[in-house]
Amino acid sequence: MPSGIVSTGYPAVAAQCAKMGVEHDDWQQGLGRAILAKRETGLYAAGIGGVLISICRQVGKTFTIGTIVFALCILFPGIKVLWTAHHSATSDETFDTLAALARRKRIRPYIRQIRAGNGKQRILFTNGSRIMFGAREHGFGRGIPGVAIVVFDEAQILTSKALDDMVPAANTVKNPLVVFMGTPPKPEDRAEFFKTRRRTALKIKERRAAGETVASNMLYLEVGANAGDDPNDPEVRARANPSYPHRTPDDAIERMRELLGDEESFKREGLGIWDEDSDGTGAVDLALWKAHRGKLVATTGPVVLAADTNLDRKLSALMAVGAGADGVPQLRVVESKAGSAWMAELVVRVCHEHPEVVAIVIDEKKSTEPMAEAVASALEDAELAVAVVRTSYPDMAEACSVTFDLIHEGVMRHSGDAALEAAVRSAVKDEREGSFTWSRRKAGAAVVPLVAGSLALWEWLRRRDADYDVMDSIG
Structure with missing residues (x-):
């Protein structure tokens, strides 16, 4: 958790979500409170270091972050949001998911237009807020000023160049929010940023556990099973996926397992387990x-x-x-x-x-x-x-x-x-x-x-x- 928290902006978001017909589960409420936690200044406690979320697939992270972002867009007129993934396919899928959300009966009155054009996917709100979607592999996000919220999906594939291109977009806003979310990286992923931030978070946790008072400007959430756990054990699946089994049943998990086709990939993407050697401590200096x-x-x-x-x-x-x-x-x-x-x-x-x-x-x-x-x-x-x-x-x-x-x-x-x-x-x-x-x-x-x-x-x-x-x- 970031240090210096005195309040959170989540209650207003939860109230707006209720108006939209959206109800968050307990874990989503907890995450929302942490993401929107504030210091005495009224600024987000994680506004400098960012929000990092390592979590498996099929847990509802797009819905969770998407509904929070929708509520913020409605509560704060005229804000700009960039939502980016590494691959175009992922960006397109996210846009389709959130566009369907925007068409819901109780959300539609807040929406002015949904643009589906290639490279110009937008959800425009009646109050001037907007969410823009694009893929980092095509250079999306460069040169867009005054962005209040940036969501980096597929954060396990996030290069320094993409960060250099996009993070400055939020530098001119007083109270920006930058969210990085992804699954544990594969060995071939260019995951230096995700790995480095994880190591930083684990060091902070270790020092705090030893009794030190350590200031932090970041929020890091990691949900996953433990290495060596039995992937067939319902308790393990519940530890890895907080939406299991009431929203993500065994059939859905087995389907993902089958499609991934590789047990190591399933451990990473289906159970949220980080590779033992994916933290930069391998054989080569x-x-x-x-x-x-x-x-x-x-x-x-x-x-x-x-x-x-x-x-x-x-x-x-x-x-x-x-x-x-x-x-x-x-x-x-x-x-x-x-x-x-x-x-x-x-x-x-x-x-x-x-x-x-x-x-x-x-x-x-x-x-x-x-x-x-x-x-x-x-x-x-x-x-x-x-x-x-x-x-x-x-x-x-x-x-x-x-x-x-x-x-x-x-x-x-x-x-x-x-x-x-x-x-x-x-x-x-x-x-x-x-x-x-x-x-x-x-x-x-x-x-x-x-x-x-x-x-x-x-x-x-x-x-x-x-x-x-x-x-x-x-x-």
Whole structure:
């Protein structure tokens, strides 16, 4: 909770909701009181640090925040609200949900117009208030001044650029309210903001539990089951979802579980459980990794490719390593996306366009075998003299160790590509008999670009060192 609370604006909102035919459940009332909590100044207690909500799907968060926002729009004429999601599909779905709410018999008299045009979705109130909807991936929210409320949906996918674009919109308002809500992030999500704010909240909670008086300008709510809980236990589901079972029955939860198709995803999105390693405490020192970020220069000399995919083909990646004139190895993402059928064609095209490519490395695993065979066959059909290098566990372990050492002790460059950044953030070690590999099991599909990148670095360094040995023998 934020500090310095003396009152809350929720009673007026609850009264307005009653006029609209909306009644909040107990947990929604508690959240409303906390969100609208005020200090002696009359300003929102969380007005500076914001409201952050980590909560599972199908709990009614859009309805909860949406009805509170509707009430505020009616109570305070002329206010502007930005409601944004990362993806257009989510933004469109939210607009449809709240537009349907606006058409309700007891709410309709407050509504002047509902605009559904692409990129111009609006709910306009008769008193001049308005809610504007859009997707951050399309740059929504830049340059709109005087915004009283900003709602960041899908806050688990929130980049610094989106924050830089949108938060200034609320800087010119005396008493702004910024709400961030989402589910626990997947390993591949760009969730630095959400994770950092969560860590801050947990540290504040820990210090307060130890008896310290700690001031805070933020409200953080996390609803979820505990790691290791039985997802089939009704008590666990009730802990994770306060709308269970009276509004969200078992059938709805099982349907979501089936559609997500992955138990780890269900734990995050269906039960609100954060990944153990999603708080930035993985294998790689992120500060050192960031220090290697820089503009890549034109490569001179041989280039090595490496490809990898996970068992269910959720993500495949083609990575490349070469060096500039200064001899520093450069790691870059050629492509990173779902599926793997596209890999062979892309490898052939890259090798045609870049004759400096001398090898492609693919790990010797059941998950990569079909892709490796397709790549080798395509290269042979194209009559390209590019070596296909298959690696064993010892090779992979050496590749991971070499990459770890380069990041923490050596010299390298990377461009900061989003897929590779996500892989490095999610990196966790699988240790075995004094060696380690990057864990696909713990980190999920997100780590695939780092696995491929490690293989490419390993093979490139082997070839470079072999060339050095030849030159030494000649000398």
